Amino acid sequence: MCGRFALYSDFPSLARSLKLPLAEGELTPRYNIAPGTWISAVRRHEDGCQLGLDTLWWGYRPHWADDKAPQPINATVEKVATSPYFRGAFAHHRCLVPADGWYEWLAVDGRKQPHYLTRGDGEPLWFAGIWTDRPDGKPGCAILTEPARGIAKAIHPRMPLTLDQQSLEPWLDPELTDRETIRHLVHHLQHERLTHWPVSNRVNKPVEDDPALIEEER
Structure with missing residues (x-):
């Protein structure tokens, strides 16, 4: 899954990595981005031409859903194109979520050890995302x-x-918009480009947010 990640690259680095025209934006380094917060994402503006670095709520609930509907932070590739909850966004509202790395927890000797996963060359990562206008009119992803x-x-x-x-x-x-066409043209990053290492348990607390969180724990 993806439940916690970091983004500390500056805007010029992201624009350079994207290699597509991107409207000016600003970023504040964050080392412990948690669900239920505002995150940065690249999406097309309403004119369908210009790309913008926008702020989206990390929690997906379509505008037509009621207050008791779920607010998932992830959507699986196996169901996103066919699920009634996601398929409209998959066809028409796709976005990219920039990240420098993400955290996962590995069970070791009865405890969960957080690991930081990132590119070995230090370049930003681009997570595939979908977005929707939420019932409150604000975008969620x-x-x-x-x-x-x-x-x-x-x-x-x-x-x-x-x-x-x-x-x-x-x-x-x-x-x-066609699922099979998208599947044919879109591919994941080669896994050989990824690396990881154990990090401090401080990342378990979303209030912790500093560069030391991504340092290897020895």
Whole structure:
């Protein structure tokens, strides 16, 4: 799954990584981003042309759902295109959630050890996401997850769908709505590019938010 992540790259670094025209934006470094908070995401503006770095609520609830409807933070790749709750957003409201890495917890000797997963080359990651207008009129989103691959599999059975460079533009293309076409054009980042290490249990508390959280615990 993806329930906690970090984003500390500055805007120029993200724009350079995206390699697509991106309207100006600002970012505050965050090392312990938790669900139920505002997060940064790249999506197309209403004109369908310009990309913007917007702020979305990390919790997905469509505008037509009632107050008792769930607010998932993740949507699985297996069901996102067919589930009545998600399929409209998958076809028309896809976004990219930038991250420098994410956290997963590994059971070790009866306790859960947090690990930080990131790219070995230090480049930002791009999580596939979907968004919707919530009942309160504000945008909310969910991050897609897939079965874990490579080194991530040793930590947790699922991981965020992290896209490779060639997939970023088609994922954001509003003209692409067909599930099979999207599946053909969009691919995940090669798992060989990922690395991980154990980090402090301080990350368990969302109020903790500083660069030391991503340092390797020895």
